[in-house]
Amino acid sequence: MVHRPVLLDEVMEMLDIKEDGIYVDATIGGGGHAEAILSRLSERGTLIGLDRDEEALKRVAQRIKDRRLRLLHLNFADMDRIPDLTQVKVNGVLMDLGVSMYQLKDEERGFSFYSDAPLDMRMDRRSTLTAWEIVNTWSRERIEEVLRGYADEKRAGAIARRIVQARQKRRINTCRELADLVMSVYRRRGRIHPATRTFQALRIAVNREIEALQDGLKAAVEILARGGRLCVISYHSAEDRVVKFFLRDAERQGILRRINKKPITPSEREKRENPSSRSAKLRAGERI
Ligand SMILES: C[S@@+](CC[C@H](N)C(=O)[O-])C[C@H]1O[C@@H](n2cnc3c(N)ncnc32)[C@H](O)[C@@H]1O
Incomplete structure (x- = not known):
């Protein structure tokens, strides 16, 4: 079975893609969500794909040859520093948190407990x-x-x-x-x-994931145009808490409108077909 990105239809609905828009896939990973976003963009649209894992970027560059896609080796905590984006705002940001199947399966990276690899677990080998x-x-x-x-x-x-x-x-x-x-x-x-x-x-x-998430959410809001959408998929309670309170506080401050107050979770069918989606929670907001 081909690997299907988590909550794909739900993410696409929440992002509400404008065909000439600029989008940021802040965690491009295997490029699954990115392909779906590209398929909805016109020739004038742009997708910026970030990952802190250089190997993920190399793999995506090989697999998706599309001149509308720009790839950058960057921690999403710094997405408000994307070159050329300091003036232009974007129509949507997707953050699909955590590790990818490629990282988990690559024994040498030290994420898998069945391996004799050294205890490493760095997503970005520069750290x-x-x-x-x-x-x-x-x-x-x-x-x-x-x-x-x-x-x-x-x-x-x-x-x-x-x-x-x-x-x-x-x-x-x-x-x-x-x-x-x-x-x-x-x-x-x-x-x-x-x-x-x-x-x-x-x-x-x-990987200082909680700190990166806190900074990444703030940075995403900075680069979103009015009406732009922020979609975040989290996989465990420590992450989801950060996303939930960030969106709630941003709404109170009049920065964002929450699109769904309760998180969207995968259907029984998706959980059965892709067990790694089991704990996924999608939350989204719209920049005011
Ligand atoms: C769950 S995977 C994304 C899968 C992707 N949506 C797809 O459809 O293939 C998460 C990816 O985010 C990357 N990542 C995690 N934290 C990051 C951060 N702070 N900045 C940039 N990339 C990050 C990981 O290296 C990994 O490749």
Whole structure:
């Protein structure tokens, strides 16, 4: 089965594409949403695709050859600094948060707990902080905070203790070593691997995802034209909270109008066909 971008029809409806407009896909990833946006633009339309992962951009450049598409290696936190966009405003911004299937499946990147790859988890290989550094050098308290704050991990204290105990004997080098440590705290495994939350929390910390999201939302509002749409898909509660409160506060300040007060979630069919869409929540606002 071909991979289908998450909430595609719903995103397209919310973006309400103007055919000659300028759009920003702030997380171009595999380019799935981008292709759909391009298919609705006229020859005069423009799509700017951003990603902090250079490999994602290279893959998209190979796959989508379209002169209306401009690709930039940029953290979306800085989208208000896109060259040439300091004067012109855009008609829509899409942020489809988190990691892509390509990143998860590329063992060498260190996102997957079944791999013997070094603990890395950087989306942008130019940045310096890695999961290895957090696991092997941060204090027990800080690790516990990361696990609880970014993934609501109920056994955060026990896992952090186990990590600190283990690293006193020898460094924790690979994804599998860390996953096994988490497993040893849980003993039993259910439908979801017990290390899922630990890996999610570390990834968020390594990539400073919450800070980037907060800055990215502000930057998006800066570049949106009046009537322009901001669509954000989040995948876990720490992210969704940020998006929800940002849109609510922006509405109170008269900057945005929320299009949907309740988040839009995938249909049962989409969840069945694409399990990674399970936790997706789409929220959208229109610039006033
Ligand atoms: C879920 S994927 C996007 C999938 C895409 N919508 C598609 O249809 O293929 C998320 C992408 O966003 C990128 N990303 C995450 N945080 C980012 C940030 N702060 N700035 C730019 N790109 C980011 C990741 O590198 C990844 O490629």
